Amino acid sequence: MSDLTPIPVVAGFHPDPSVCRAGDDYYLVCSSFEYFPGVPVFHSRDLVHWTQIGNALERPSQLRLSADTPSSAGVYAPTLRHHDGRFWLIVTVVADGGGNMLFTATDPAGPWSDPIRLPGVSGIDPDLAWDDDGTCWCTVAGVGQVRIDPRTGETFGEPHELWSGTPGAAAPEAPHLYRIGEYWYLLIAEGGTERGHGVSIARGPAPDGPFEPCPGNPILTHRSTTHPVQNTGHADLVQAADGSWWMVLLGVRPGGGTPGWHVLGRETFLAPVTWVDGWPVVGELVSGVPNGSNRDDFDLAELQACWISLRSRPADLCTTKERAGWLTLRARGASLDEPDVTFLGRRPQHLRWRARTMIDPAQGRGGLAVRLDEGHHYEIEAGDGQVQVVARVGSVRTVVAEHPAPAGPLVLAVQTDEPLPPHGPRAAPDALSFGVETEAGALTVLASLDGRYLSTEVAGGFTGRVVGMYAATGAVHFDWFDYEARP
Structure with missing residues (x-):
């Protein structure tokens, strides 16, 4: 680019x-x-x-x-x-x-x-x-x-x-x-x-x-x-x-x-x-001014205007009022494959970006996902003492990586990186890297996935990527969500 x-x-x-x-x-x-x-x-x-x-x-x-x-x-x-x-x-x-x-x-x-x-x-x-x-x-x-x-x-x-x-x-x-x-x-x-x-x-x-x-x-x-x-x-x-x-x-x-x-x-x-x-x-296109970071600590009773959900947002499934300072998502659909999954996301606005969230999955399973539609999404999911990276491309759903989860809340992250090989005429637009952040703030990458499969040219349709949090089982709590542009 x-x-x-x-x-x-x-x-x-x-x-x-x-x-x-x-x-x-x-x-x-x-x-x-x-x-x-x-x-x-x-x-x-x-x-x-x-x-x-x-x-x-x-x-x-x-x-x-x-x-x-x-x-x-x-x-x-x-x-x-x-x-x-x-x-x-x-x-x-x-x-x-x-x-x-x-x-x-x-x-x-x-x-x-x-x-x-x-x-x-x-x-x-x-x-x-x-x-x-x-x-x-x-x-x-x-x-x-x-x-x-x-x-x-x-x-x-x-x-x-x-x-x-x-x-x-x-x-x-x-x-x-x-x-x-x-x-x-x-x-x-x-x-x-x-x-x-x-x-x-x-x-x-x-x-x-x-x-x-x-x-x-x-x-x-x-x-x-x-x-x-x-x-x-x-x-x-x-x-x-x-x-x-x-x-x-x-x-x-x-x-x-x-x-x-x-x-x-x-x-x-x-x-x-x-x-x-x-x-x-x-005339020629005029450049806008790129937005910077956006962090939500879920301290307010109402969600910021940038947050979007899939098809509806029942208050009993998505709330900041149940646990002070935390977002609580209660599962409905069991995964991002389901049209009624409980999901709260935002639109990425940069070609290179990073999103992080602190999750407490003690009462369920959930995680951080990048979604295009039900048949095209990647996510990192925590629960039951384990973290796994899942890829859904078309009719194929694959657990790409698994890793023991530390006790208590943990930070999940996803970022866009330079594309994986091959390069040249077959180069992907980017790669999406999923991992767990250490207490020192370093990212342990569990998997990097080809970004072309989360594109309109592959999936079809009229939308774009949305990154956000979801619940797969039970109730999952999120302390904060942070989105930032990368160079």
């Missing part, structure tokens, strides 16, 4: 960004798929430095994902807008009869309303735009459109098709509609969310068209280039208070040999936009 690789402004598994401005403040949301709480919400004053201020869907009344919700299903492609003094969030929930839903808030940090369901809006990737007379237009992937009442969810008239991108290009999706100057602009992603991804745009005299495509489409793509950021697409535009224009978009940072593996998921990048002859011209 080149030292010149642009750094995401919101790094790690934060795909499908949507952004809006309210005064001097910017707010951004991303897809969350099978994780709960859903839709992380970020705040910035400059579009470069972002801080997570909450999660929009944090109550079961807002989001119910069952154990039958597949990985990479769940919450797709939110659009966030500020209109008429309120914030409006529209998403698609793919699973459990969800469909398209709309939420509102006066403060983007929350609380957000319970869902307004949109049974008359079909498709995914919904967008909201208002015209001068207050009519609200909902546009979805495909690209189709229907008028709605955003306060009730009622639709008006029949859905109609709009401009659907470049002829022959796959998957016209992620539409966003804007009134800019004398035109209405329709921004879409096309080409699929893999290496062929790109952004195209059209304009017309009214929100329902007719639309003429930009002669320079795609206005952004890194397909068939050696750019270190690939899969660029699913963009949204925002105008700054000074009149300048900017685009947020998703991209990936593949590493290793051929075909290149991205392991952090799709991340949020930023680019400047200028206007030439009434069309947007996208």
Whole structure:
């Protein structure tokens, strides 16, 4: 990976960004798929430095994902807008009869309303735009459109098709509609969310068209280039208070040999936009500022906003209130192979990082895991006087290493390292090393595993790695969790 690789402004598994401005403040949301709480919400004053201020869907009344919700299903492609003094969030929930839903808030940090369901809006990737007379237009992937009442969810008239991108290009999706100057602009992603991804745009005299495509489409793509950021697409535009224009978009940072593996998921990048002859011209990606360490001593009654669980988070299975200063996880599913395992994780945000936790497994078994989905995860597990490293790749589950566990609480660790051999065209993006920390703070590595098997190119799907703690049997207690970037 080149030292010149642009750094995401919101790094790690934060795909499908949507952004809006309210005064001097910017707010951004991303897809969350099978994780709960859903839709992380970020705040910035400059579009470069972002801080997570909450999660929009944090109550079961807002989001119910069952154990039958597949990985990479769940919450797709939110659009966030500020209109008429309120914030409006529209998403698609793919699973459990969800469909398209709309939420509102006066403060983007929350609380957000319970869902307004949109049974008359079909498709995914919904967008909201208002015209001068207050009519609200909902546009979805495909690209189709229907008028709605955003306060009730009622639709008006029949859905109609709009401009659907470049002829022959796959998957016209992620539409966003804007009134800019004398035109209405329709921004879409096309080409699929893999290496062929790109952004195209059209304009017309009214929100329902007719639309003429930009002669320079795609206005952004890194397909068939050696750019270190690939899969660029699913963009949204925002105008700054000074009149300048900017685009947020998703991209990936593949590493290793051929075909290149991205392991952090799709991340949020930023680019400047200028206007030439009434069309947007996208500049080079702007580097964000990498986040540093993050430690949680579990001293607070409520968990930090960065923590996510699988599909739900019952309070009786995940709490900091049972044992003061400790996180307690109670087992439900028996391992990371199970969709309902009790798991609490966070998104890694660096290509090289280390995570550590102090675990007390006296009342059960549990550990520290790096997860992509039920069929692709590595973990180090403690209990019954033993520590073991487990690898699950596809249909194969293997105990890679075993080691006697010291009495009492112990520190488990995982870190990303340089890839294992072979190198060259077949090189992996990284290795994941699992071990136990000694009282002196040294790491005894029990196993180093090939990182390519925890990548989207191997596992498929739309998510990225998540690192965190889990319980396999009984009750497991964690005194602290520490995440830090490595050089």
